[in-house]
Amino acid sequence: MEKFGKSQSVKRVEDIRFLKGAGGYLEDVAPAGHLRAVVLRSPVAHARVTELDVSDAREAEGVHLVLTGADLVAAGMTRGMMASIQTNRDGSPAAAPHRPVLAGDVVRFVGEPVALIVAETLDQARDAAEMVMLDYEDLEVKTDLAVGGATLHAEAPDNRAFDWGLGDEAATDAAFAKAARVVRMQVGDNRVIVNSMEPRGCYAEMEGDRLHVCFSGQGVWGPRDEIARMLDMPKDKVRVTIPDVGGGFGMKAMMYPEYHAVAHAARVLNRPVMWAADRNEAMLSDHHARDLTSDAALAFDENNRIIGYKVHTLCNLGAYNSQFGQFMQTQLFTRVLMGTYDVQDTYIRVEGIYTNTTYVDAYRGAGRPEAIYLLERMMDIAARELGVDPWELRRINFIKPDQFPYKSATDETYDVGDFVRVLNAAADQSDLAGFAARRAASEAQGKLRGMGLCYYIESILGDPSEGAKVEFNEDGTVTIYVGTQSNGQGHETAYIAFLSDQTGIAPDLISVVQGDSDRIETGGGTGGSRSVTVQANAMLATVDVMVAAFTPYLAEKMGVAEDEVRFDHETFRAPGSNLTPTLVEAAEMARLDGRVDLLSHEARATLPARSFPNGAHVAEVEVDPETGQIIMDRYTVVDDFGNLINPMLAEGQVHGGVAQGVGQALMEHVVHDDQGQLLTASFMDYAMPRASDLPMIGFTTEAVPSTANPMGMKGCGEAGTVGAMASSTNAVLDALWSRGVRHVDMPLTPLKTWELLQDAAEQTC
Incomplete structure (x- = not known):
């Protein structure tokens, strides 16, 4: 049996219960007799609270508790929500204003939590909320x-939360001074809402x-520690669990005010209390994403090689620092600042701005889609200005295979890569050679056709350490405890298959336990495409521990020396x-002999380095110039994900990521009016991609196994989004270019x- 996975497209085992309606989502697992909570939210974007009278609400039918910010302060909950803070270019700390669980004297965005109302039923809680005088x-x-x-916060009188920089500005300026050509561009990256299928x-x-807190999230240990901090409780007095989760995408990795308020309410009432957002509430209160504008410049020598890159970004943080909001467009953006190109002289400056809008944080890719979008838009425009084929311009500037391991300008070490090979495969798979004929056919029908390319690279994020525990149960089944958290990606399928590959244990005997801070000592949760890579590494370590533990026991049974016993990943x-026991058989023997120590095994392992998935996305669109309607006609992805456990799961992740990237490129957009009111607060006003908006997505892999982990894997969870935004936008611009549209x-x-086409037509008249 192959040691590092068979790379078989095994169907998802968890889908059976989901399709039968037997999933255990939050509403399914809520305890009997629970009370329902409703959050009263600010109806305005910026105001000083002059009255908050909850007396009538407290007397309303069915109401058990009404909490305000003042009530939490009186109860000793004075700590602010957690936020990671950057360091400014001058070495000073970034602004760190207090973010309360429930608003105090000032509200700063529409949807900010003001009060929590707890009643017997949801309708009673909603009725009581309407009685609050605000x-x-x-x-x-x-x-x-x-x-x-x-000014939103006294700590930032000019509303600048931070002024951050990275790189050698002097060296970069010197590179620009000697450049043969400089290409400049301003690129906007629109604000979007995550909109997971299951709201928070x-x-x-x-x-x-x-205290037991159960929430729809992406990991339990950080939230456990944060709840303990906010409620001033010992960590061992807090248990956090996560049930089945209907999508997370980074948004559910964060702690939100509602969780702390509900936890406090349950502690006060000694009754289970539940809160669940509806869609409108989610759109107001889930953190938003992206929302930045960058002025960028690329310096080229006479051979069209990039010799310098400068970026100045303004990013919108919203009204407060979210948990990792200050890190999105700074440290995470710069992980892949220069992408796959061999350039060392770079400099980026980022200014974070507070506005009276919902706070901004991670969404699928978390900074890396924004960085690649900017760079690959720049590469496309540069190719046009330099008069070079955009595919060839990328080949000229790629890091070459013999340069690996490669230290990037922002101190990332890319372990392996063969970007030209992957790009050439993308040219074949997308039928680049046939594009001219397809464009001519579209033009004959009065349509405009464009092809857009994006070559992306992704940096895997999160804790490189993870643990795993395997238990042999009395009924002959096996349980594996993991520190990651599925949000719908198919983790159970992947982990069961991997453990079966390494041990020979039949897949139908294995079950996965996740998302319980009592049953699993520690873990890193899910985010940054880390899950399968770090968890598989921990599982390998656990298998090694398991085999080492059984070897002396079985040597005695076999009547041989320990060093003669071998495990072939089955027996x-x-x-x-003549004794050839499987692990399950060996465990049963140990149970009969009273060797309880052999029935549970665990290990923790740390990846020596991050892996860097990369690949080429090729979008092909057809535009109706009479209406502006865009049809995504073809979409091709060739990825280097290294070795795969389950190609079908990887393809599914890519499809989902592409849908989210194309959605942002073609339709998704958060709009506030000048008073901070969210105008796109429902699916009537916020467009989401549907099945009819996307073609069948071609997916193939060109594997260059990673050297950063023993499995040769590279994470795949966010890669689809990282590549989709630029390829889609570049394709539309390519289609409109012949009509004079330049940006x-x-x-x-x-x-x-349509307006872009009309404006271009007027300018040529």
Whole structure:
């Protein structure tokens, strides 16, 4: 049996229960007799609260508790929500204003939590919320992405949260000074809402003197520690669990105010309390994503090689620092700043701006889609200005295979890569040679056709350490405990298959336990495409521990020396012995002999380095110039994910990621008015991609196994989105270029596309 996976497309084992309606999502697992909570939210973007009278609500039918910010302060909950803080270019710390669980004297965005109402039923809680008297004095609202304006926080009087930089500015300026050509561009990256299929929610209950919080999330240990901190409880008095989760995409990795308020309410009432957002509430209160504008420049020598790259970004943080908001467009963006290109002289400056809007944080890719979008838009425009084929310009500048391991300009070490090979495969798979004929056919029908390329690279994020535990059960089954958390990716299928490959244990005997801080000592959760790579590494370590533990026991049974016992990933064998037990059989023997120590095995392992998935996305669109309607006609992906456990799961991840990237490029867009009111707060106003908006997505792999882990794997969870935004936008611009359009920004809705064509036509008249 192959040691590092058979790379078989095994069907997802968890789908059976989901398709039968037997999934255990939050609403399914809520404890009997729970109370329901409703959050009263600010109806305005910026105001000073002059009255918050909850007395009538407290007397309403069915109401058990009403909490305000003042109530939490009186109860000792004075700590602010957690936020990671950057260091400014001058060495000073970035702004760190207090972010309360429930608003105090000032509200700063529409949807900010103001009060929590707990009642017997959801309808009673909603009715009571309408009885709350909230009066306020309007303050000036800031929504523009610029330094200055009405001050949100005294800690940032100019609304600049941070002024961050990375790179050698002097060396980069010197590279630009000697450049043969410089290409400049301003690129916007529109704000989007994650919109997971299952909105956020949680419940909390007391279990004796311990607090149990269950929420729809992406990991339990960080939230456990944060709940303990906010409620001033010992960590061992807090248990956090996660049930089945209907999508996370980074948004559910964060802690939100509602979880702390509900936990406090359950502790006060000694009754289970549940809160679940509806779609409108989710759109208001889930953190948003992207929302930045970058001015960038590429310096080229006379051979069209890039010799310098400069970026100045303004990014919108919203009204507060979210958990990792300050890191999105700084440290995470710069992980892949220069992409796959061999350039060392780079400099980036990023200014984070507070506005009276919902806070911004991670969404599928977390900074890397934004970086690659900017760079690959730049590469496309550079190719046009330099008069070079865009595919060839990338080949000229790629890091060559003999340069690996390669230290990037931002201190990332790319372990392996063969970008030209992958790009050439993409040319074949997308039928680049036949594009001219397809364009001519479209033009004959009065349509415009364009092809867009993006070559991306992704940096795997998160804790490189992970643990795994395997238990042999009395009924002959095996349980594996993991520290990652599925949000719908198919982790159970992947982990069962991997453990079966390494041990010979039949897949139908294996079950996976995740998402329980009591049953699993520690873990890194899910995010940054880390899960399968780090978890498989931990499982390998656990298998090694398991085999080492059984070897002396079985050597005695076989009557041979320990060093003669071998495990072939199915059975133990030794020369001269007819005894060839499987691991399950060996565990049963140990159970009968009272060797309980052999029935549970665990290990923790750390990856020596990150892996860097990469690949080429080729989008092909057809545009109706009369209406601006864009049809995504063809979409091709060739990825280097290294070795795969299950190609079908990887392909599914790519399909989902592409849909989210194309969605942002062509239709998704958050709009606020000048008073900070969210105008796109429902699916009536916020467009999401449907099946009819996408073609069948071609997916193939050109594997260059990673040297950063023993499995040769590279994460695949976010790669689809990282490549899709630029390829889609570049394709539309390519289609419009012949009509005089020279710049486009996401989202390319039919109206915007039509207007671009009209403006270009007027300029040529």
